[in-house]
Structures are given as C-alpha cells and as structure tokens.
Amino acid sequence: MRKNWVLLAVATGLFLGDPAHAEVKLSGSFVATRVCAATQSIKTAKNPGNVATEAGKTYDLLAGNKAMPTHYLIEVPGADPDRRWVKVTCGHLAGGQATEAPAAVPDKDAGKAAASAGGKPEYVLALSWQPAFCETKSKKPECRAQTAERFDAAHFTLHGLWPQPNGNFYCGVKASDRANDKPDRWNDLPAVTLDAATRQELDTVMPGTQSALERHEWIKHGTCSGMDQQAYFSAALALARTVNASPVRDLFVQNVGHDLTSDQIRGAFDAAFGQGAGDRVRVSCVKDPSNGRRMIGEITLGLAGVPGSDGKLADMLLASAATGNAGCPKGLVDAAGHQ
Structure with a gap:
C-alpha cells in the first residue's frame, strides 16, 4: 500500500523537491495580480495544457509548499489536473482572513515600501x-x-x-x-x-x-x-x-x-x-x-x-x-x- 501511495504521489506531482510533510494546508482565496505559469510540479515546472493565471482572477487556495511558502497550490477550474502551483509573487491572498496563512519568504527588498511612478510609497x-x-x-x-x-x-x-x-x-x-x-x-x-x-x-x-x-x-x-x-x-x-x-x-x-x-x-x-x-x-x-x-x-x-x-x-x-x-x-x- 505504501509503495502504491508513493507512486501515486509522484505521478500527481506531490513530491516537488520538499518533503511531502512540509506542505502546509491553507484555505481562502488567491487573487492573481499578473499572468503566471500554473504548474503541476514546482521542481520540474511541468505544465500540462500550458495553464496560466489570469490577472485579477480569484482562485481557491489549497496549500503552501512549506511553512514560509514560495509557491501556493490553487485550484484552476478547467485545467487537467486542476491543482496547480504558482509563485507567491504572482498575487496575494484574500477572502476575509484568508491571508492568515503562513507568510511568503520576504524578497530582497523586504522592509522597503515600494514606490509608485511618482516616488510615493x-x-x-x-x-x-x-x-x-x-x-x-x-x-x-x-x-x-x-x-x-x-x-x-x-x-x-x-x-x-x-x-x-x-x-x-x-x-x-x-x-x-x-x-x-x-x-x-x-x-x-x-x-x-x-x-x-x-x-x-x-x-x-x-x-x-x-x-x-x-x-x-x-x-x-x-x-x-x-x-x-x-x-x-x-x-x-x-x-x-x-x-x-x-x-x-x-x-x-x-x-x-x-x-x-x-x-x-x-x-x-x-x-x-x-x-x-x-x-x-x-x-x-x-x-x-x-x-x-x-x-x-x-x-x-x-x-x-x-x-x-x-x-x-x-x-x-x-x-x-x-x-x-x-x-x-x-x-x-x-x-x-x-x-
């Protein structure tokens, strides 16, 4: 049974470079802010159907790849398979307190407010x-x-x-x-x-x-x-x-x-x-x-x-x-x- 489970996990892309137990279950919504590849696997970047997020579209949030995630697992309706990984920088979490999920790894500019075209934070x-x-x-x-x-x-x-x-x-x-x-x-x-x-x-x-x-x-x-x-x-x-x-x-x-x-x-x-x-x-x-x-x-x-x-x-x-x-x-x- 254990062997069959491992084969299934590999086939479905659950082993993505991190131990399976490191995956953190999340709930809420993911709002894409730009077009990003939505892959079946983080490690291989396999993307059946060349699926991508749509800027502004909201997706059901399923998990993060670890406690301080670099990728979120979302559900993409119509994709096969519909469970896909996207980079955290491709959007933000929303839907009430959906953003209570563990935070993404800060980028190199963490602590510095972004500036608009006019130079304002x-x-x-x-x-x-x-x-x-x-x-x-x-x-x-x-x-x-x-x-x-x-x-x-x-x-x-x-x-x-x-x-x-x-x-x-x-x-x-x-x-x-x-x-x-x-x-x-x-x-x-x-x-x-x-x-x-x-x-x-x-x-x-x-x-x-x-x-x-x-x-x-x-x-x-x-x-x-x-x-x-x-x-x-x-x-x-x-x-x-x-x-x-x-x-x-x-x-x-x-x-x-x-x-x-x-x-x-x-x-x-x-x-x-x-x-x-x-x-x-x-x-x-x-x-x-x-x-x-x-x-x-x-x-x-x-x-x-x-x-x-x-x-x-x-x-x-x-x-x-x-x-x-x-x-x-x-x-x-x-x-x-x-x-």
Whole structure:
C-alpha cells in the first residue's frame, strides 16, 4: 500500500523537491495580480495544457509548499489536473482572513515600501464584508458573536493595511514571533499598544481583534510600514472610516441579499473619490460552503502616499497604479446571521 501511495504521489506531482510533510494546508482565496505559469510540479515546472493565471482572477487556495511558502497550490477550474502551483509573487491572498496563512519568504527588498511612478510609497488597504467571512469561519469568536445590529453587519471591516510589494513581511520580527504567526497562536504574539480611543475603534472596525488579528497584522505588515503601532492602526482606521462614510458603503447596504458586480463597485468608487479611483479597486469573492453561493468577501484598494498624512484617500487612490482586471465579476452581498 505504501509503495502504491508513493507512486501515486509522484505521478500527481506531490513530491516537488520538499518533503511531502512540509506542505502546509491553507484555505481562502488567491487573487492573481499578473499572468503566471500554473504548474503541476514546482521542481520540474511541468505544465500540462500550458495553464496560466489570469490577472485579477480569484482562485481557491489549497496549500503552501512549506511553512514560509514560495509557491501556493490553487485550484484552476478547467485545467487537467486542476491543482496547480504558482509563485507567491504572482498575487496575494484574500477572502476575509484568508491571508492568515503562513507568510511568503520576504524578497530582497523586504522592509522597503515600494514606490509608485511618482516616488510615493505604495500600500494595499484590505476591507472585508464580514457577514460573508463569517459564512466560511462561523466558529471564530467574532463570528459567533455577530448580530444584525453590530457595526460589521452594515459596514466594511478592516482586514489590513499592507506595505508593498507583496512579500514585504516581518520586518525586524524575531523568529519565535514568526513561528507563532498562525491563527490558533495569535494570542501568543506580543500585544499591540494603542491609546484607549484607538483601541475602542479598532475593536469595532476590526472584529477580528477577538481572535487577536491585530497582533498578526502588526507583526506581518505593520512592522514594514515605517510607522509605530499607534500611527499604523490610526492611519488604517482613518482610511476605513473614509470608505464607510462614502456612497460605496451605501451601495453595499442597499444591496444586502442581492448581487453586485465589480463594475458597480468600481463605479461607486469613481463617484465617491474621482474618475479613475475605481480602477484601483479589486473585488474578491468567497464560496459559501453550505450552498456554493459566490459572495463578495473583500475589496482591496491600491494606494500611493503616506497613510495618516494630510493626503486624502482620493489622492492616494489616484496616485497609485491601476489594477487592471477588477477581480470577481459578481457576488452576493451577504446579510449577517446566515451562517
């Protein structure tokens, strides 16, 4: 039996240069940001059908090749086989707290914010639609406690503010904290120190603080921002506050229980923050495990500038590069309490 299993593993490309036990199971979504080869094997680069990712398209995430992955295993519908490996630099993780997965190996420029064409540092602001996240993570404390009256039932919630480029992670973070950066061990990470008002707002706008999400976000992303904890979370909250005060949030609330298209969402950003702002927005969807519904789980905004400065969100959106493909073309705006 063992021999047959090994032969099957070799045939299907599971032995890819790393021990099989090093493969780390992940969940959530992978959003491709560019066209990349999607191979059956990392080691041989075998690619039946010459399959490639499509920029802006969202794929189901299955695994990483190791604890600090260089490649993600994704499901590519229509490919044969449909389980394919892509480099982590080909996109980012999304879909609620899908990015809670182990981080990719930092590239040589880790700790340095990428610069836009105008020389400004670049970031991605990730905002979740929490009811959809809770459909997929119903056992999390923040989801068990969710009600139709709570803030996150009708507002975008803060997932994170991520210095770019992708892979700019864990700046100056000691190995023991990186090792603890797993969802079931976030409470073992160092506590985040904030003033009382910021902490109160963060606990509302980021329900995931009930699972110590802010500790994860700080050590993985905030440490590469060049800001201290107070400035980093204050800036992220200010950006989320601006989106929640805009017609974009109104569009979502008015369409709870109905589908929205990425074009509608991008159009709302254009109306709220200036023509072209929507081109900096990408939509990610998640699948309801109970019935297969495609739900809008997250929107990500490309920004250029220094968060927390006098620059407005509109200016930061328009200063960044357009994202091209809008991502998930259509998804349901989920209502709270359906999980």
